[in-house]
Amino acid sequence: MVVTIGIPVYPGTNCDVDVYKAVKLAGASPKRIWYKDYKEMWKVDAIVIPGGFSYADYIRAGAIAARTKMTETIKELAEDGMPVLGICNGFQVLVESGMLPGALTVNKSARFICRWVYLKVVRNDTPFTQLYDEGEVIRMPIAHMEGRYIPSSGFNKRLIVLQYADSCGNVTEDANPNGSYMNIAGIISARENVLGLMPHPERASEDALGGSDGLRMFKSLIEYLRR
Amino acid sequence: MREYIVRNLTDDEKSKIIKKLGRNPNDVEWAMIDVMWSEHVSYKSSRSFIRRFLRSSGRHVVVGPGQDAGIIRIADDIYIAFKIESHNHPSAVDPYGGSSTGIGGIVRDILSMGAQPIALLDSLHFGDLDKRRTWFHILGVVKGISDYGNRIGVPTVGGETKFSSCYNENPLVNVACIGIVNRIVPSVLNKPDSALVLYGNRTGRDGIHGVSFASETLDEESIEEDRSAVQIGDPLTEKLLIDASLEIFSRGLACALKDLGGGGLTCAVSEMVGKGGIGAVIELDRVPLREENMSPYEILISESQERMLLATSYDNLEEVISILNKYDIQWAVIGRSIPERKIIVKYKGKKIVDLPVEILVNVPIQRHPTKPRTKDFSKDLKFEPPSLEESLVKVLRNPNVSSKEWIYEQYDYEVQTRTVIKPGADATVLKITSEVGVAATLDSCADYASIDPYEGAKGAVAEAYRNITAVGGEPLAIVDNINAGDPNNPISYWEFRETVRGLGNAARAFSVPVVGGNVSLYNESPSGKIWPTLVVCMLGKVNIRHIMTPSLKKTNSILVLVGDTYNELGGSEYLKILGLHGYGSVPRVRYKKEKTNSKNVLRCIRKGMVLSVHDVSDGGIITAVAEMAIMGKKGIEVAIRSNLRGDIFAFSESHARYILEVPEEHVEDVLKITGGIAIGKTSSSSSFYFEVNDFCVDLPIRRLEEAYAIRW
Numbered sequence: 001m002v003v004t005i006g007i008p009v010y011p012g013t014n015c016d017v018d019v020y021k022a023v024k025l026a027g028a029s030p031k032r033i034w035y036k037d038y039k040e041m042w043k044v045d046a047i048v049i050p051g052g053f054s055y056a057d058y059i060r061a062g063a064i065a066a067r068t069k070m071t072e073t074i075k076e077l078a079e080d081g082m083p084v085l086g087i088c089n090g091f092q093v094l095v096e097s098g099m100l101p102g103a104l105t106v107n108k109s110a111r112f113i114c115r116w117v118y119l120k121v122v123r124n125d126t127p128f129t130q131l132y133d134e135g136e137v138i139r140m141p142i143a144h145m146e147g148r149y150i151p152s153s154g155f156n157k158r159l160i161v162l163q164y165a166d167s168c169g170n171v172t173e174d175a176n177p178n179g180s181y182m183n184i185a186g187i188i189s190a191r192e193n194v195l196g197l198m199p200h201p202e203r204a205s206e207d208a209l210g211g212s213d214g215l216r217m218f219k220s221l222i223e224y225l226r227r
Numbered sequence: 228m229r230e231y232i233v234r235n236l237t238d239d240e241k242s243k244i245i246k247k248l249g250r251n252p253n254d255v256e257w258a259m260i261d262v263m264w265s266e267h268v269s270y271k272s273s274r275s276f277i278r279r280f281l282r283s284s285g286r287h288v289v290v291g292p293g294q295d296a297g298i299i300r301i302a303d304d305i306y307i308a309f310k311i312e313s314h315n316h317p318s319a320v321d322p323y324g325g326s327s328t329g330i331g332g333i334v335r336d337i338l339s340m341g342a343q344p345i346a347l348l349d350s351l352h353f354g355d356l357d358k359r360r361t362w363f364h365i366l367g368v369v370k371g372i373s374d375y376g377n378r379i380g381v382p383t384v385g386g387e388t389k390f391s392s393c394y395n396e397n398p399l400v401n402v403a404c405i406g407i408v409n410r411i412v413p414s415v416l417n418k419p420d421s422a423l424v425l426y427g428n429r430t431g432r433d434g435i436h437g438v439s440f441a442s443e444t445l446d447e448e449s450i451e452e453d454r455s456a457v458q459i460g461d462p463l464t465e466k467l468l469i470d471a472s473l474e475i476f477s478r479g480l481a482c483a484l485k486d487l488g489g490g491g492l493t494c495a496v497s498e499m500v501g502k503g504g505i506g507a508v509i510e511l512d513r514v515p516l517r518e519e520n521m522s523p524y525e526i527l528i529s530e531s532q533e534r535m536l537l538a539t540s541y542d543n544l545e546e547v548i549s550i551l552n553k554y555d556i557q558w559a560v561i562g563r564s565i566p567e568r569k570i571i572v573k574y575k576g577k578k579i580v581d582l583p584v585e586i587l588v589n590v591p592i593q594r595h596p597t598k599p600r601t602k603d604f605s606k607d608l609k610f611e612p613p614s615l616e617e618s619l620v621k622v623l624r625n626p627n628v629s630s631k632e633w634i635y636e637q638y639d640y641e642v643q644t645r646t647v648i649k650p651g652a653d654a655t656v657l658k659i660t661s662e663v664g665v666a667a668t669l670d671s672c673a674d675y676a677s678i679d680p681y682e683g684a685k686g687a688v689a690e691a692y693r694n695i696t697a698v699g700g701e702p703l704a705i706v707d708n709i710n711a712g713d714p715n716n717p718i719s720y721w722e723f724r725e726t727v728r729g730l731g732n733a734a735r736a737f738s739v740p741v742v743g744g745n746v747s748l749y750n751e752s753p754s755g756k757i758w759p760t761l762v763v764c765m766l767g768k769v770n771i772r773h774i775m776t777p778s779l780k781k782t783n784s785i786l787v788l789v790g791d792t793y794n795e796l797g798g799s800e801y802l803k804i805l806g807l808h809g810y811g812s813v814p815r816v817r818y819k820k821e822k823t824n825s826k827n828v829l830r831c832i833r834k835g836m837v838l839s840v841h842d843v844s845d846g847g848i849i850t851a852v853a854e855m856a857i858m859g860k861k862g863i864e865v866a867i868r869s870n871l872r873g874d875i876f877a878f879s880e881s882h883a884r885y886i887l888e889v890p891e892e893h894v895e896d897v898l899k900i901t902g903g904i905a906i907g908k909t910s911s912s913s914s915f916y917f918e919v920n921d922f923c924v925d926l927p928i929r930r931l932e933e934a935y936a937i938r939w
Contacts, residue, residue: 053377053380053463209646209658
């Protein structure tokens with residue numbers, strides 16, 4: 001079965017081609033969709049919102065993109081159960097549009113940080129992480145200015161899927177690059193079909209580029225859709 | 228209406244223009260001539276030396292100097308465009324705006340060739356770290372590059388950052404961009420009756436007099452006043468401009484393309500049609516404006532950012548417009564090309580400019596007197612060496628040497644997923660296909676040039692050559708940026724000439740052609756002038772399967788030193804920490820040795836006989852070995868006997884040297900191929916033991932790491 005993955009492109013999105021390459025490598029058929037063509041989203045099996053600087057992060061990262069017809073469409077599809085993965089700016093769009101709880105704010109260092117980090121896979125019972133082991137330590141790069149996760153009141157810890165950790169999997173303060181609450185790198189929606197994460201799995205999908213741990217995230221999703 | 232004040236023309240030049248034209252130009256025409264005759268646009272003071280000394284032909288060269296960027300061929304179907312430019316003056320007065328618009332400009336230059344921008348590198352020179360003004364520069368420049376570069380989705384993958392008091396008032400911001408070309412789009416138009424489409428941002432009053440301002444020295448007043456001459460950047464429009472342009476190229480709709488940079492619309496139009504032997508009619512009322520009541524000359528010379536001038540056939544106009552509309556980009560058909568070699572500008576139904584193109588694009592060369600600097604560096608260098616341990620820690624902590632992670636981690640160096648060798652190594656490697664990659668480096672040796680401009684310029688080329696070699700690359704071509712002082716100052720002008728001569732001779736000797744370049748003069752302020760600073764951007768070709776990084780990989784492998792060490796401490800980091808900069812003789816470039824050693828090191832890499840490679844440069848052998856140990860988190864034991872005094876051997880910065888990490892079984896072959904010597908081995912301990920004659924360092928790697936990884 002051919003799995004089609006829709007990649008929305010907002011003005012300023014810049015990781016769409018990288019996600020496209022990774023999704024293809026993982027074995028699905030990717031489709032980049034310009035934000036004005038949001039109706040095309042109805043035809044896909046899952047959505048990956050890529051990173052970048054939609055609307056140059058004006059106001060707040062993801063704030064303007066969250067208020068477009070494209071995002072409204074994605075939200076409706078997610079409510080119908082379609083899997084949605086938001087990476088970096090995509091994660092910011094997910095929290096800004098209310099598809100995921102909490103907020104992402106400026107890094108503790110107040111600087112942009114581009115760096116390879118270790119992540120602990122807290123849950124492998126999601127469509128996006130089923131090919132990892134529970135507690136496995138994986139490596140991916142982060143690249144963001146506003147990645148510090150702040151929970152909303154009554155935050156449910158069950159939603160945590162990925163945490164920043166050291167190379168042995170210890171969740172320590174030193175391993176937290178941006179000051180996120182509980183070292184949160186990625187969370188899932190209560191319905192378990194929307195995952196947002198700050199690290200870039202598409203940038204870790206080839207050994208020549210420094211690692212391929214990220215590729216398994218796309219493979220997990222594809223395998224889930226094929227079942 | 229404001230009156231235009233001519234800023235760049237001498238009385239002699241003015242009378243030449245009047246004679247050539249046979250009449251007095253009007254106010255608007257003077258404005259256009261003035262920007263075209265500025266140093267920044269015309270290269271009038273630098274062209275003669277550049278023509279005389281630089282060679283630009285070679286087997287791989289597809290497009291040489293004179294276009295918006297150089298293009299080389301690195302494999303059968305792979306063409307790479309690259310270019311470097313300075314944004315020194317704007318960055319001195321408005322570091323954030325200056326550096327970000329510098330990024331925008333160089334990216335558009337690459338785009339102008341029909342290329343997709345894939346990487347940025349920057350060479351930054353700042354003043355002393357204990358000066359408040361320096362921090363104003365650093366924080367603004369780095370944030371500007373980060374905010375703009377990251378937002379447009381072009382990774383910043385490498386470069387260099389150096390510090391010296393000579394840059395206190397005149398920091399240098401040189402940015403290079405690399406692009407992949409599918410189909411070359413010329414920047415020159417030779418077809419009359421093409422539509423001229425201006426697209427991107429609206430035109431405002433920012434950046435008026437930008438080129439004039441870059442063609443003068445800075446003083447207290449200008450630092451405050453000229454902020455309005457600095458343009459304002461808008462990365463979102465730039466990103467959309469890139470996306471739309473790439474779509475226009477892929478459908479073959481562009482006849483010619485130019486970005487609007489220095490000199491604004493005037494320069495873009497005159498150069499596009501002028502170099503193609505035709506002319507143009509511009510309808511100035513059609514230019515979309517950001518502000519009301521702009522006078523015609525302001526519209527013509529504004530340097531508002533994120534604007535492109537596209538020439539397309541009227542048949543394709545509709546398709547071009549539909550692409551621009553898709554990306555919500557402002558556009559206007561502002562004129563058409565004509566067969567007559569004239570630039571005609573119409574405004575409110577009247578012809579306000581009617582100039583022969585030649586007056587705008589053929590600017591006479593200007594020569595200035597030169598005066599060699601007296602060589603005061605022959606002074607004998609005699610000093611009592613401090614302990615090697617203490618010196619090593621100081622050198623590693625010196626900001627010229629220490630890790631620049633605190634800077635480059637503010638840049639997205641991963642976007643576009645091509646970065647195989649990341650920043651922090653000798654050169655960056657970008658993956659183009661599964662096999663072919665491009666190695667890129669930016670280097671300068673201004674500290675040597677401060678003592679000997681000619682050797683310093685050669686040194687920058689040699690260092691770049693080694694950096695490409697060290698990652699496994701075959702050096703292919705150069706674009707350069709020369710930063711110097713006021714050409715009216717005979718010593719500064721001599722320094723400039725020596726720099727061009729050094730670059731030209733070294734590039735010829737290494738068979739690495741110079742395919743493009745930029746010159747930034749007038750880097751002087753009342754407190755002094757900068758060191759003549761040549762920044763070399765070199766590209767090489769690599770096989771992705773045979774690439775090398777400097778970090779030590781294994782324990783019990785052998786460290787091999789390739790190349791000879793001389794008593795060449797002049798300009799070294801060692802003398803700087805001792806407060807003796809200016810003494811001693813600088814490292815001399817020995818072409819034959821440099822070429823042979825490069826060839827041999829590459830042979831070892833390709834045969835899979837080495838584990839890591841690092842070139843020896845700032846801080847000498849001991850620093851190179853320390854960096855390899857720190858990056859690889861491995862201990863080392865080194866013992867060397869030399870005829871030189873131990874500290875001189877350890878810190879001399881002689882060229883043509885490399886450190887290789889070699890597995891035991893290949894040592895014999897590597898020594899045979901390279902003529903190198905085994906100097907020690909890697910160990911499982913966590914200590915750094917380095918002994919040369921009666922000098923010795925024995926420190927935990929962690930101590931060195933603390934010094935090297937200092938964050939600001």
